[in-house]
Amino acid sequence: MKMIDISLQKILISDGDHFELDVSFNTDSKRIALLGPSGAGKSLTLRMIAGLIRPNSGRVLIGGSTYYDSEKSLNLAARERQVGYVFQDYALLPHLTVVQNIAFGLQQGWFNPSRQYRSELVTHWLDKFELRSVALNYPHQISGGQKQRVALARALAPNPRVLLLDEPFSALDRSMRLRLRAELSALQTELSIPIITITHDVEDAEVLGEEVVQLLDGRVFSQSSSSLRDG
Secondary structure, three states, rough: OOOOEEEEEEEEEEOOOOEEEEEEEEEOOOOOEEEEEOOOOOHHHHHHHHHOOOOOEEEEEOOOEEEEEEHHOOEEEOHHEEEEEOOOOOOOOOOOOOHHHHHHOOOOOOOOOOOOOHHHHHHHHHHOOHHHOOOOOOOHOOOOHHHHHHHHHHHHOOOEEEEEOOOOOOOOHHHHHHHHHHHHHHHHOOOOOOOOEEOOHHHHHOOOOOOEEEEEEOOOEEEOOOOOOOO
């Protein structure tokens, strides 16, 4: 069994528009980059892997676990998949502080974490991403790079089985993009979980993917090992 085995089919019809996605790839690599232009089906693929959208058919197998298999009528709910997801716009909750945002995925029940919430896990990620100085700030009070780190910390705090990154640098200027690309690449080597990153940027794909899968018009155009990863 491959580390990652994805086969997803989905037909979307809206206001007369028709989009058909049929994406299949498998690999033993833990670092996958899905590369392609806007409209290629990258975000749709990622959301089906996370369980946020149900495919028409296919399968999602990652790290020996089956999240979805239409032939077996198996479809784990998004929360049961234990997936860490970093959205393109980070999706931080504006009324919660940095600490509360990071702790949000750890909290059970309907109540938000308190403003003074502390735990070893939250403290670990505050220190890991150098966020202690802005721990009690709100999202509108921190920089774009700090927002990305908060989103990463929130995704990683619950100890996910897989991490999904949706265009992680699209909201950043080039200098910050280069810095955080290097930081995220270093973080990848520390994490033992599979990481799937989607991007339209070839350099991002080369740095963050051991395997690069190119999508075009809802199909896999090519799949290859990253030339930068290979040396």
